[in-house]
Amino acid sequence: MESNSAPTGQRHKERGSQQPHRTTVRWLMLPSVLFLLVWMIVPLVMTLYYSFQNYNLMMPMDRSFAGIMNYSLMFTDPTFWDSLINTLVLVFSCLILTLVLGLAFALLYNRVFPLRGVARTLAVAPFFVMPVVAGLIWKNMLMHPVYGLFSWMLRSVGLEPIDWFGNYPMISVIIMITWIWTPFALLVLLTGLQSLPEDQLEAVRLDGANRWQEFRHIVLPHLGQVIYVVLMLESIFFLTSFAEIYTTTSGGPGTATTNLPYYIYLNAFFQYDIGFSSASAIAAVILANIFAIFLIRFVAGNLKAGARS
């Protein structure tokens, strides 16, 4: 974990020697700490509190302690399990696709060729588009069963047009999210490739390694940390996908594309069930934490390595 890191200031040692600033330092920290407490931690604790309450906005007067009822209801709700499975399918499919495509594209764009900058710039553009714009463009102008461009393409080679979001909703959502996030993997992996020490490559080439061995034994190990970071970060974002689903399938047809965030949204804003949706929100937080714990350890490792060197 230490090897990759120490990106921040190797020249520095601990600066704890100067003590007169202790109070000043506290005052400098206070606004940020308070802000994060008020806007993140307090609401999180409130969600936890609501999850043990009988609380429906339709009957706001009937509030009472519910024990673990919201959780037991949630675990017996088949839609909850559907949404959990959908979330995991979405996360893992998009992770694999963006990583494989991102790596392939990064290798392509790491070569020197005319107009490389222009090509790379065009290829990363989808990452800077709002999720709602991406959703509506894919749903309407590309994947629409009648007027979409894909339908026209299929018709012009004599095939039946496909109702993408109707018949293959999850695959369509995965394709769209992959389109948005492959540029991110490409950008990060390309940056990683460019930091590959040239002398290592020279050395294995002198040893007569072929391109595959070179990739397998030098490039891939070097990219290990970078790939890890891409996977962890993307999983956090994929777990919370909402706007892409909101603008395309609205979680449907049925529950085919209802992921955990969308499930919570439906229970909170259409069933007005604060207690129940809070319990699901806690489930989403726990799921995110399972992924995040690795990332937080990584960030912490980064930090310690930075301080040591």
Place this chain on the structure above:
Amino acid sequence: MSQSTKPSASRITLGGTLLTLLAYLVAIVMFFPLLWMILTAFKTEQQAMSIVPQFIFTPTWQSFHDAIFQGSAYTHYAWNSLITAVGSTFLGLLLTIPAAYAMAFYPSKRTDFTLVWMVSTKFIPAVGVLIPIFLVFRSSGLLDTRFGLLMLYTSMNMPIMIWMIYSYFKEVPKEIIEAADIDGAGTLQTMLRVILPLALPGLTSTALLVTILAWNESFWSIMITNHNAATLATYIASFRSAEGLYWAKLSAGSVLASAPIIVLGWCAQRQMVRGLTFGAVK
């Protein structure tokens, strides 16, 4: 399949040419949906929704004109996006610069813990805090206000800002701050006069990155705004119910909303990588 930065580019081979063509193809395929959006924006509504797509047509600015001036108050949404994105960036800088400064230059035993804690709040999913925030906003009249959205964007971006600014401060040689201390400059003076100018490029790229993230943010804007504080994301999301209608207008609105950010994003690619990977890759 050469992976190095400086391969023997002068040697033109068949394989190399094919790979170059493949790289162009990838660029075209990835950019195509956006190109199609741009083309559609210059069509009439009839041309935009035709069974046989129109590749050759007389471009018209009509949809842009409609998107901006016709009823929907496009400028109102654009203004909201601008206020919340730029406002939350400024508030975030105001809050995080002092904290990052304290942690980078006067670390204590708890600094590591505090920093990791601040960064880790980024990993609380927004749905985890959605319900209480919605209820509190509702009872305190903050729903559909720019102030409420601005605060949410600030808290959303603070972990990234703290981390980035901290890492930029760490790159300032410590001799400089020691010299300032010996000269008897106060903490505030050292920060404003000595460190901030040195870290200005880093601060600028941090600001650029979080402005982009706030501008594109779609979850909170859909959840807590309706009209008064609605951003471009909310406005464009409202087209989702208009099945098969107004595609040209939707495209024109989307082009206007995306173009400035895509241009900024292209300029900020490196900082984006550095910021979003928490310094692991740069």
